[in-house]
Amino acid sequence: MKGFFITGTDTDVGKTIVTTLLLHTLQQNGVSSIAYKPVQSGAEWKDEKWVAPDVEMYRRVAHVNEEECCTYLLKTPCSPHLAAKLDGVTIDPKEIVSHVRLLQETYECVLVEGAGGIAVPLVDDAYMIADLAADLQLPVIIVARTGVGTINHTVLTIEYAKKRGLSLAGIVMNGFSEPPTDVEMDNVRMIEKMTGIPVIGMIPYMNPIRFDEVNGIWKGEWWR
């Protein structure tokens, strides 16, 4: 196993929460692993410096250092192609790919989190998240919401991923009620039926967010 690429049906669907949960699970099972956010837009000012909020979340379960875990830290909370332009930065996909290869020499499993959804542009309209997932040749995890609207978003995302020839590890549905509602459970059934891709994780809505108290969220040890 050399890693996974985590994308989602949208921004704010829970890619970082899922990445952090998976990182915690891997480490609990003795798998040397790291989470990497190649392009973070919407940087936050903290302790007199700009930080990547997604990396700050990873920090809750693992030791991370900024340089290792984020390559492009962009200030404006918008699409990376525009955030890079506004910061006067050019995103070089080759730099991201070579960084992942370097991390793979040290860690058994590298979790690469995209930005927003699968069709988000990184270099104007010439190169998007799907292209990066393809270049990295990592199995892709699709993070999706659980409620009304998720069937359409998830089916479209997966159809696009298939069209781009991506290898799909599975779908993680995030934000379930406790217990899950009938609608949420039928969403699981319909999404699996319509896409042929398994739901490999079911994450409850957590308030507060705790990474050490969620058990039974993965359907089997697919990450091994």
Ligand SMILES: Nc1ncnc2c1ncn2[C@@H]1O[C@H](COP(=O)(O)OP(=O)(O)OP(=O)(O)O)[C@@H](O)[C@H]1O
């Ligand atoms: N299962 C959950 N329980 C409680 N809060 C959640 C859960 N999943 C996500 N959130 C919250 O929803 C917000 C968005 O989640 P997250 O940052 O993981 O999304 P994302 O897909 O990584 O977004 P981005 O595209 O910016 O990377 C965050 O405030 C996060 O704490």
Ligand SMILES: C[C@H](N)[C@H](N)CCCCCC(=O)O
């Ligand atoms: C700022 C946000 N939280 C993410 N980092 C970037 C989301 C880009 C979404 C682009 C789009 O689909 O319109």
Ligand SMILES: [Mg+2]
């Ligand atoms: Mg995120």
